[in-house]
Amino acid sequence: VRAAVMRAENEPLVIEELTGGSLLGARQVLVQVDATGVCHSDLTILSGAVPLPPPMVLGHEGAGTVLDVGGLVTRVKPGDRVIGTFAPVCGDCWFCLHGEGQYCRNAMSVMLEYPWQQPDGTPVMSMSGLGTFAEQMVCHEWSLVPVESTLPAEQLALIGCGVATGVGAALNTAAVEPGSSVAVIGCGGVGQFVIQGARIAGAAQIIAIDPVEFKRDTAVGFGATDVLDPTGLDVPREVRKLTGRRGADYVFEVLGRSQTMLDAFKATRKGGTCTIVGMASNDDTVTFAANDLYAQGKRLLGCYYGGSQVRRDFQRYVDLAETGRLDIGGVITQRLPLSEVNDAFTAMKSGTAIRTVLTP
């Protein structure tokens, strides 16, 4: 199959012909990739900020159709529409049994498989056990969630990362209350879904903060009531001005940078909730004023995968989209063939795209 392979850090991906998909393990599934989104985390891996060894098929936000299954597979069958989860869930470990499947104990074992080979026999890993930048993927059944849906594949693809992370951050992690004030720092794909999640939860005020004008405009279309260009501004001060001098009830950081994490914490009102959604670089460190946690009672929440329980929530996000309460298609600003994957990264770096979707 054709796949976009990362051969080295910071080098363009190379379209290669890989083999191996016909040899399915007992719990493995062969999936035809119908669409895949290009997420900032793909760029984070490519840049080496979170080191993973090449060669690797990148891509972790995809949807497709099951072509074939190994002998012991029970969760999916050929013909099923499936969404990939970048956090595999075994269903039986302590975390899976406690409604925190995103931390599944057994996930790593299925993410370190090498399903493909290059023509010279070199084994190739798949990012997060998925590797969606390809015509097909071979993954463990724990990495797939079947859904009932008539949505186009490009929308199902985004549920696998952007929607689950962003909408989940608002609904699951922070549990935004109706009538509350919300500020979102970073209005890329995930940030736009945090904004929509806050709107779905019934927030009265949603402040969208991003230096790129068209991202702020997009945010208004998705429910933002105020916008801020943070360039040269003291963001916490501006947020307090917009929220009765208190700070926002809920602040979300969706960039993964220590400076904006600190801004998010400072922009949170006393007793409010600051949720860190962004994926940071491994060597970044953030320092908070210790007394803000005590005397100001601020709650600081980490957020992995939007707290989504994928086997419960993927269908929930599908249902919200099918009834028009969640706009997934509106976040897609560019559609490209798989062979032009490097152009998607260029657009991401220049801030001219919110979400690019690739089709094989």
Ligand SMILES: [Zn+2]
């Ligand atoms: Zn992602």
Ligand SMILES: [Zn+2]
């Ligand atoms: Zn588990």
